[in-house]
Amino acid sequence: MSQEWNIVVCVKQVPDADDVSIDPDTGTLNRSDAEAVLNQPDYNAVESALQLREAVGGTVTAVTMGPPFATAVLQEAVALGADDGVLLTDRAFGGSDTWPTSLALAAIAEELDADVVICGEESTDSSTGQVPPGIAAHNDWSQLTYVEELEPNPEEDELIAVRDIEGGHEKVAASLPVVVAVGFGLNEPRIAGLHRKIYAENEFEPQEYSASDLGIEESVGLAASPTSVGGMATADPVERKREMVEDVETLFEELESTGAI
Amino acid sequence: MPGEVDTEDYADVWVFIEQHDGEAAKVSWELLAKGRELADEKGERLVALVMGDSVTHLAEEAIERGADEVLVAEDPIFEPYLPGPYGEQFRYLVEERHPDVVLIGGSHTGRDFAGRVAVPTYAGLTADCTELDIEPDTGLLLAKRPTFGGDAMATIKCVEHRPQMATVRPGVFDAAQPDPDREGTITEVEVVVDESHQRSRMIERVVGDITDITDANVVVAGGYGTEGDFGPVEDLAAALGGEVAATREAVEEGWIEAARQVGQTGKTVKPDLYIACGISGAIQHLEGMNDSKTIVAINDDPNAPIFDDADYGIVGDLFEICPALTELIEQKRGETA
Ligand SMILES: Cc1cc2nc3c(=O)[nH]c(=O)nc-3n(C[C@H](O)[C@H](O)[C@H](O)COP(=O)(O)OP(=O)(O)OC[C@H]3O[C@@H](n4cnc5c(N)ncnc54)[C@H](O)[C@@H]3O)c2cc1C
Ligand SMILES: Cc1cc2nc3c(=O)[nH]c(=O)nc-3n(C[C@H](O)[C@H](O)[C@H](O)COP(=O)(O)OP(=O)(O)OC[C@H]3O[C@@H](n4cnc5c(N)ncnc54)[C@H](O)[C@@H]3O)c2cc1C
Numbered sequence: 001m002s003q004e005w006n007i008v009v010c011v012k013q014v015p016d017a018d019d020v021s022i023d024p025d026t027g028t029l030n031r032s033d034a035e036a037v038l039n040q041p042d043y044n045a046v047e048s049a050l051q052l053r054e055a056v057g058g059t060v061t062a063v064t065m066g067p068p069f070a071t072a073v074l075q076e077a078v079a080l081g082a083d084d085g086v087l088l089t090d091r092a093f094g095g096s097d098t099w100p101t102s103l104a105l106a107a108i109a110e111e112l113d114a115d116v117v118i119c120g121e122e123s124t125d126s127s128t129g130q131v132p133p134g135i136a137a138h139n140d141w142s143q144l145t146y147v148e149e150l151e152p153n154p155e156e157d158e159l160i161a162v163r164d165i166e167g168g169h170e171k172v173a174a175s176l177p178v179v180v181a182v183g184f185g186l187n188e189p190r191i192a193g194l195h196r197k198i199y200a201e202n203e204f205e206p207q208e209y210s211a212s213d214l215g216i217e218e219s220v221g222l223a224a225s226p227t228s229v230g231g232m233a234t235a236d237p238v239e240r241k242r243e244m245v246e247d248v249e250t251l252f253e254e255l256e257s258t259g260a261i
Numbered sequence: 262m263p264g265e266v267d268t269e270d271y272a273d274v275w276v277f278i279e280q281h282d283g284e285a286a287k288v289s290w291e292l293l294a295k296g297r298e299l300a301d302e303k304g305e306r307l308v309a310l311v312m313g314d315s316v317t318h319l320a321e322e323a324i325e326r327g328a329d330e331v332l333v334a335e336d337p338i339f340e341p342y343l344p345g346p347y348g349e350q351f352r353y354l355v356e357e358r359h360p361d362v363v364l365i366g367g368s369h370t371g372r373d374f375a376g377r378v379a380v381p382t383y384a385g386l387t388a389d390c391t392e393l394d395i396e397p398d399t400g401l402l403l404a405k406r407p408t409f410g411g412d413a414m415a416t417i418k419c420v421e422h423r424p425q426m427a428t429v430r431p432g433v434f435d436a437a438q439p440d441p442d443r444e445g446t447i448t449e450v451e452v453v454v455d456e457s458h459q460r461s462r463m464i465e466r467v468v469g470d471i472t473d474i475t476d477a478n479v480v481v482a483g484g485y486g487t488e489g490d491f492g493p494v495e496d497l498a499a500a501l502g503g504e505v506a507a508t509r510e511a512v513e514e515g516w517i518e519a520a521r522q523v524g525q526t527g528k529t530v531k532p533d534l535y536i537a538c539g540i541s542g543a544i545q546h547l548e549g550m551n552d553s554k555t556i557v558a559i560n561d562d563p564n565a566p567i568f569d570d571a572d573y574g575i576v577g578d579l580f581e582i583c584p585a586l587t588e589l590i591e592q593k594r595g596e597t598a
Binding site: 126129130131133138144146163166168171172178225227229231240241242244245252255 | 461
């Protein structure tokens, strides 16, 4: 028989894209003055989680791994309707690449006895899209990525998804527990209600977990990360002519004379 | 440190040949071309990996296109693709054979399964690369990828773990051409998975025409400014013998199929001519078309950022400009014919 589902939604805090700048002299990224916001694709994840809860019953718990001020994205998720929020915060997590990041999220999903973990398609800062399949792999759960439609099938303890693939789509049923990465833009995220917002900002306190609470302190952070960022450069700007033309005839002549057409 | 290995035990460059129903995804041949270069530079072998139901023809083709050896895992369980069986079989092969570098196409299928494989093998996995090099002194893979929506290029290394894995964006490298005289070995490997690895089941798989916009010499792209009417964009593309493309906005509205999306979460194109119609020029879009030779922007807003990244800009209504340009092109064609 079907039961109510424990739904975990992973939300990441990212620098506001419009505020990130690159120091042209050093080639380093200046994100310090960028305001931290909820990763845009994760709004779709939260919305999907809330819709699932409406369909099958259960709870939605928002989870983020980040510095203490990442609480702000949990507040946002709670304001939107999540029942609770969990902050994974610990110096030990610092410098984690996708391997330990997905380990930490997998560990908390296990701890919360999740039936479904919902993530965004990718983050807007490092955008690997590797965390959701990583969570599934760590826990040996099923996975559904690039999801365009999601439909619960509680009778069979499974989740049915339409996945976007090259030139078409797949309809796949995955057994619980399952990790889902929803396609960016698959739904219209709701607006937070005023009461909920007030609650989230004034009363809500996240549950906090450190790496040792989860028993993974040896397996996270920079040292446990197989990849490292070896350098960062501004993307080579392509020189463009930036010629504004007055009319279609001139455009046509320009293109013809340069051999573009 | 956890997962650290003796890197000396790892050799060869592997390329995963993504296939569905016996048909290879083009990105696989692109990776064979790049993989060949990397293997030669490292003085190692290029090994292709094919999983599927009847796939021997692809193994032969992989040799013609540059592989020294092809590992074939043939079993009905590998058709259609599901992450469970693919991930498990791949894990087994990596642990058994110790590849140094593994390249996987950055399609939705490739990225679905690469993320899964990297965890049990404790591999370093770099996502969605657009450049791959070998570091001269160390022989390490330098995997370069756009980040922060394309504002920066990050170089990712994997120093102490193996394999060094990367997913690579489709359309970035030119496909390897077949040479029927090339020789190589085909090795049937043991299939180690069964139904217990599935955890999910395919209900249906619908694939229409797999449009490939990455090969076109001319791309005419429409954005939100088309308001759903791609007619003028299609006509202009037809007149130029090019392909139609779009922004994510247009794809999300359902105006055009996702296979034609250009940008960070779509395709990379680098045609001789790219015409952007009713497209504002968001960084995530620019990332997919910035290597085009000539860029033309048609937009009714003189302040649209796309004009900064165009060779020629024209301010005006695309519903007037596109048809007028189409007509001029057809006229010229009439004269020269
Ligand atoms: C420039 C740069 C490039 C990088 N490239 C790589 C690389 O190629 N390979 C690699 O292994 N690491 C890389 N990293 C490290 C990587 O950014 C971090 O591991 C990051 O914490 C998670 O990766 P992501 O943002 O790409 O997640 P994605 O996989 O893109 O995120 C998908 C979803 O997972 C969830 N999620 C991700 N992170 C969190 C979190 N902290 N808390 C809650 N939910 C989360 C969200 O739902 C999100 O929408 C890079 C870092 C930088 C700065
Ligand atoms: C994680 C992430 C990934 C993304 N990936 C991609 C991606 O891969 N590809 C992509 O394209 N986007 C991507 N985006 C979205 C991107 O940020 C922009 O929202 C999108 O590119 C805008 O599309 P657009 O230019 O069609 O629409 P808009 O920004 O709405 O621009 C429409 C333009 O049309 C002009 N216009 C309107 N009417 C007319 C007319 N009659 N004639 C001429 N001009 C007219 C307007 O002046 C305007 O400039 C991504 C975003 C995120 C956060």
